[in-house]
Amino acid sequence: MLFNSFSFGLFLPVVLILYWAIGFKRIRWQNTLLLIASYYFYGLWDWRFLGLIVASSLVDYLVGIGIGRSKKLNKKKAFLFFSIVWNLGVLFLFKYYNFFAEGFANLFHISAQGYTYQSLNIILPVGLSFYTFQTMSYSIDVYRKRIEPTRDALNFFCFVSFFPQLVAGPIERARSLLPQFSIERKFDMASVKDGLRQIMWGLFKKIVVADNVALAVNAYYAEPSEHQGLSLLYASILFFFQIYCDFSGYSDIAIGTAKLFGFKLSKNFNIPYLSRSVSEFWQRWHITLTKWFTDYVYAPFIRSWKRSYFSRTVALFITMAFIGLWHGANWTFVFFGVFQAIFMSLERVPITIKGRSYNFNYFLTKIPLPLTVVYSFALIVTSCIFFRAETFAMAETILSRIFSWSDGRPFTYEIGYRILFVPLLVLLEVFTRKKNHPFEYLEKRFNRPTRWIIYYIFVFILIRYAGPKEEFIYFQF
Template identity: 45%
Template sequence: MLFNSLDFAVFLPVVFILYWFVFKQSLRAQNILLLVASYVFYGWWDWRFLGLILFSTLVDFGIGNSLRYAKEARNRKLLLYTSVFVNLGLLGVFKYYNFFVDNFVAAFSFFGSSIQPNSLDVILPVGISFYTFQTLSYTIDVYRRKLEPTTNFIAFAAFVSFFPQLVAGPIERASNLLPQFKKATRFDAKKGISGLQQILWGLFKKVVIADNCAQLSNDIFNNYSDYSSSTLILGAVYFAFQIYGDFSGYSDIAIGTSKLFGFDLKQNFATPYFSRDIAEFWRRWHISLSTWFRDYLYIPLGGSRGNKWNQVRNVFIIFLVSGFWHGANWTFIVWGALNACYFLPIMLGSRNRIHINTVAENTNLPSVKEFLQIFITFILTLIAWVFFRAENVASAFSYLNQVSAFTVNFMEKLHIERYAFEILPLIAFLLIVEWFTRKKVFPLEKVKSPITSSLVIILFIFVFGSFSNLQEFIYFQF
């Protein structure tokens, strides 16, 4: 079920009314409702994969409670490794099996041998990368004794499958979200209004920015050999705002929807395209995933401690794994490696924590230095996005090679190819709004004229939104 669909427009009010008006006297009944609603929400896409969520839930719930009684280090590690094996095993089978098989075949073919292995004819379950990481983090925290295992299966199952963030995050920690299922709350009108405003802003980014950019970027990337370098540059820009509007828009809708039920999710994006270096960008982009890898992989590996070689190794591991998490394609691995190369000079120069504050914190406009830093970081990000979007690595290099063949009559070609004007004013509007509200969690948060601001965004959605061809959220494929 898509957030931008008529189905969800009916589904959400029904669940909301049942939650606050029918089952308000019983916390357990409310949690059961959310659990059933979440399974309906996910099963709307393909009911056959509901068993995977239930299986993952049962495994980590059982392991968490077993850790409660396991005292010996050996037994505790065995339980932890079981959780890791099961959760990563699910990912390995459904997401990476065919990738490894295909590359295994290619390697043998390179040496003149021919083999015919069996491939899996399965589709990737939506959201599997998100909910497996969510349950895995619960077990790791219990193993580390940072979290008490829960005995409330309904609350735990609702935490794992909570429909607003089930299929594309944010990846919530049990320490933040799980206790909220155990505490009865009353409806907070202010939080509800804030939730609706955040949903509205998320829909704007999805249907006005992302879906319009998708139509242009898809055509340019799919037919890049037919276009000039100027249009290819625009194609990269359009994809940059497609993926940002799509993914951050999903996060806003998820967080806003959660507020309607009294839940608080973590912020997942914080104006990343205003970052002054790559280190700041990764503190502001897909925050829940970046912090997950930091806490459960980077720091256990040693982080930035140790000698320079260990630091370089850890940086490459974290970015390569992050790239591979996004998909079973060498393009994502190259994308991760490229970001590692961007990050290394900053980290080795001990400059990865110098941009903690908000850019132009006490002024309305950035300094010349800040503007150049933002521009250079955005260009580096664009280059990386080409690999992320391309069908294969060869296509990405070919795309960038054509971009480098910049011609003197680029404005003339840009005008002929007609990719210059359709969406740029809307992107500019997005950037202006986010710039002047960059210290807020989302632009409509605590505005002076909430009704007027909301009506303006609604008008933009209905006038400029792309509704003719309903687009799935881009991160559903990851």
């Protein structure tokens, strides 16, 4: 079930009404309803994968208890090892098996020697990368004694499958989300209203901006060799806004939906196109994923190695390569991560002036914001070409045509005046950048009739200017 679908428009009010009608003190009944609703929500894609999510929940629930009960470190380690093998094994099987098997075969020329590898014809369960990371982090945190293992199976299963963030995040930590299932939720009018506003803002980003912009991007990326450099540059910039609006739109809807049920989810985006550097970009883009990789990949490397610039750079490259690979089983995604790691490592080069140590990031803060924004935006857009291109050859074609300013078919906007939704989005976000979303600004500034007029205008825009219904890009991850 997609957040931008009619089905979700029916599902959400029904679940919401039942949830609050159950009673404000019956937490377990509310949680049971959330679990059923979440499994129904997920099962609509493919009910067969419900077994996988139940199994993942069960494994980490039992692992958590096992770690908590064990007195010996080796036993704790064994439980943790089992959790990691299970979660990464599931990910590997469903998402990466064919990628690695093909890479292995190519590397060792297996087919040339008369052997072949068996590719698996299996579909990727929706949201697999998100919920396996969530369950895995729970077991690691229990092992690290950052949280107590829960014995409440219902709460834990709800934590893993909570439908607003189940299929595309934000990737929540157990210490932040799990306790929320144990406490009484009160109906906070201000929070619920804000949730609805955030849902509307998320829908605007997804339906109006991302889905319309996708038309232009798809048109240009379908035949890159036919188009001129300007058109491909235009399409690449639009692709950045497409994935930003697609994914942050999903996050906004998820966070807004959670608010309706009295839950608080983590902020996942913070106007990433205003970053001064590539390093800052990752503090503003998919924040929960960055934090996950920082805590569970980058930090352990740093802790176990010397904290020299060289070792931190190696750890950075490994982490960014994994972040790239997390996005998809393709070398273009790995390069997407590595490309950014190159510039992040350059930004961190230590420079000593008059006995004081600085790095390039420090100097970037001294340069006027518009200039640094152009610097980081140009690099991010370039890396996004590898994100969008299906092969390196395609990315190379696009880049070479952009940088050589090649000629081709005449440039057109492809989506006409709808392109204006992009600057509108930027203006609204920049103008209200201290808020979680632009509609938050309305509450204190305008009275109810004015606010309603603004909401109705946006409802009109959502219906009238909706682009072709596209799946959320991040579902495939």
